[in-house]
Amino acid sequence: MNKPIRILAVACLVMFVGLLFNVNYIQALDADNLNAREGNRRVMDEQFSRERGAILVDGTAIAESVPSNDRWRFQRQYPEGPLYAPLTGYFSYIYGQSAIERSQNSILSGDDNRLFVNRVVDLLGNQEPQGGSVELTIDPVAQRAAAEGLRDLGEGTRGAVAAIDPQTGAVLALATQPSYDPNALASHDLQATNDAWDQLTNDDNQPMANRATQATLPPGSTFKLVTAAAAMENLDLNPDSQVKGGAELTFPGKTYTLPNQGGGNCGGDPITLRQALEVSCNVTFGDLANQVGEDELIEQAEKFGFGTDPISGIAANESLVTGQSSNLEDTQLAQTGIGQYEVTATPLQMAMVAAGIANDGSVMTPYLVDTVRAPNLEVLDTTKPERLSEAMSAGKAGQLKDMMVSVVDSGTGGPAAIPGVQVGGKTGTAESAEGRPPYAWFVGFAPADDPQVAVAVMVESLEGNTSDIGGGRLGGPIARAVMEAILR
Numbered sequence: 001m002n003k004p005i006r007i008l009a010v011a012c013l014v015m016f017v018g019l020l021f022n023v024n025y026i027q028a029l030d031a032d033n034l035n036a037r038e039g040n041r042r043v044m045d046e047q048f049s050r051e052r053g054a055i056l057v058d059g060t061a062i063a064e065s066v067p068s069n070d071r072w073r074f075q076r077q078y079p080e081g082p083l084y085a086p087l088t089g090y091f092s093y094i095y096g097q098s099a100i101e102r103s104q105n106s107i108l109s110g111d112d113n114r115l116f117v118n119r120v121v122d123l124l125g126n127q128e129p130q131g132g133s134v135e136l137t138i139d140p141v142a143q144r145a146a147a148e149g150l151r152d153l154g155e156g157t158r159g160a161v162a163a164i165d166p167q168t169g170a171v172l173a174l175a176t177q178p179s180y181d182p183n184a185l186a187s188h189d190l191q192a193t194n195d196a197w198d199q200l201t202n203d204d205n206q207p208m209a210n211r212a213t214q215a216t217l218p219p220g221s222t223f224k225l226v227t228a229a230a231a232m233e234n235l236d237l238n239p240d241s242q243v244k245g246g247a248e249l250t251f252p253g254k255t256y257t258l259p260n261q262g263g264g265n266c267g268g269d270p271i272t273l274r275q276a277l278e279v280s281c282n283v284t285f286g287d288l289a290n291q292v293g294e295d296e297l298i299e300q301a302e303k304f305g306f307g308t309d310p311i312s313g314i315a316a317n318e319s320l321v322t323g324q325s326s327n328l329e330d331t332q333l334a335q336t337g338i339g340q341y342e343v344t345a346t347p348l349q350m351a352m353v354a355a356g357i358a359n360d361g362s363v364m365t366p367y368l369v370d371t372v373r374a375p376n377l378e379v380l381d382t383t384k385p386e387r388l389s390e391a392m393s394a395g396k397a398g399q400l401k402d403m404m405v406s407v408v409d410s411g412t413g414g415p416a417a418i419p420g421v422q423v424g425g426k427t428g429t430a431e432s433a434e435g436r437p438p439y440a441w442f443v444g445f446a447p448a449d450d451p452q453v454a455v456a457v458m459v460e461s462l463e464g465n466t467s468d469i470g471g472g473r474l475g476g477p478i479a480r481a482v483m484e485a486i487l488r
Helices: 003-029 031-036 041-048 081-088 099-103 105-109 113-124 140-151 190-201 220-234 273-278 282-292 294-303 330-337 347-358 394-410 471-486
Strands: 055-057 060-067 074-077 133-136 158-164 171-177 248-250 257-259 362-364 369-373 379-382 387-390 424-430 439-446 453-461
Touching: 055 081, 060 081, 081 099, 081 140, 081 171, 099 105, 105 113, 105 133, 113 379, 140 158, 140 171, 140 453, 140 471, 158 347, 158 471, 171 471, 220 273, 220 282, 220 294, 220 330, 220 347, 220 394, 220 424, 220 439, 220 471, 248 282, 257 282, 257 330, 273 282, 273 394, 282 294, 282 330, 294 330, 294 387, 347 362, 347 394, 347 424, 347 439, 347 453, 394 424, 394 439, 424 471, 439 471, 453 471
Parallel strands: 055 133
Antiparallel strands: 055 060, 060 074, 133 369, 158 171, 158 453, 248 257, 362 387, 369 379, 424 439, 439 453
16 A cells, blocks of 8 residues: 555544544533533424423422423413512523523423433333423412512512521522513513513613522621621620710721711610610621721621522522722721621522521521422432531520510511510611612511521612611511511
């Protein structure tokens, strides 16, 4: 064989081997990535023609597929669309999936490797493959109470509620106002779907945003719980410790002063730490933040979950103590200590703070998916609770928990009180950008002796009179309704 023929033979062999490798790579190694790619119409056609599994709450479908008489064999439906939209997300031919529809897509579509045996059985039995089901941790009564509480403030209200089980981290309610109807995006009328998408994405109120996990806003005085925890842990304070009170906090060499909300003097100077929390004294917690120090305050917040992606399965943003700043000045650190300056938090994050205190200092990782099942109802996976961190010692957490009960019994949290039940809480009213009304916050838990629920309520804007925003007045009753639903 002469040299040119040998070279040609080797070249053909290399190209043949390369072709075989490419075919096997596409079909085996890269198949999942190609199938998951947005805009893959072949995959979407297949999934729309298959009975997709249900998303369940307390055994009832909040997302399900029903037979349809069109080019696709099944229509995705959301029986109570807006109520659960922040959780289910949407399943759309044009725009793909979001939230649980996306994170659990492999199970719901039936493509998950754990369903391989089911697919083989369906193939041998000449049956159409089906998707598995996903059971969420949500309490339907609490979810409805949260959504109705926000809606009762007025259709123009923007806000959110997050409630979790302090002992496990299971999410019990996650509501946002305004919401949207995912049925409009699941329609088989693609022009109507496109019109609905344009309307939703161009709405200034952002109805498709999950404010409970994505809205990062100043938490105001609810952040004083983090500052109190840092002071108790680092300065060895207790509820009876004497702390700075008075009408304003001054800073050496500076003309700026930090006043209290409404110009009060917190009942004197000095006062006890318990009294400072009851009346939400800015002077006290601004001073404590400087005593604790920037690094220790940030570290304490991180133990409660700040700076982490708090939950899997749905879109969520990190909560932060500082933005671009570092080495804060004393005035900036004092503002940080009362939940202002650059502090931003989601309602879910502040529910985690309340839950960590209620759970003897242990912060549990929040989770939404309780159980995953095959089409034959065989359990494939059950979420096991995991501890995120130890935010406080049990002794100090117990003292702070007792102080939060005093806030509801004798302080600003009175609207959250439940007859016959010890409730702990903290109100907050956070200043926002100039020209915008403040944000109203409430966080709490119940019952104090055996906490079953921790909740955070945030009202971002209020329809009508925006000058009367207050965390206790607006957030307290909603939190009470959610806690009562859990304790029913």
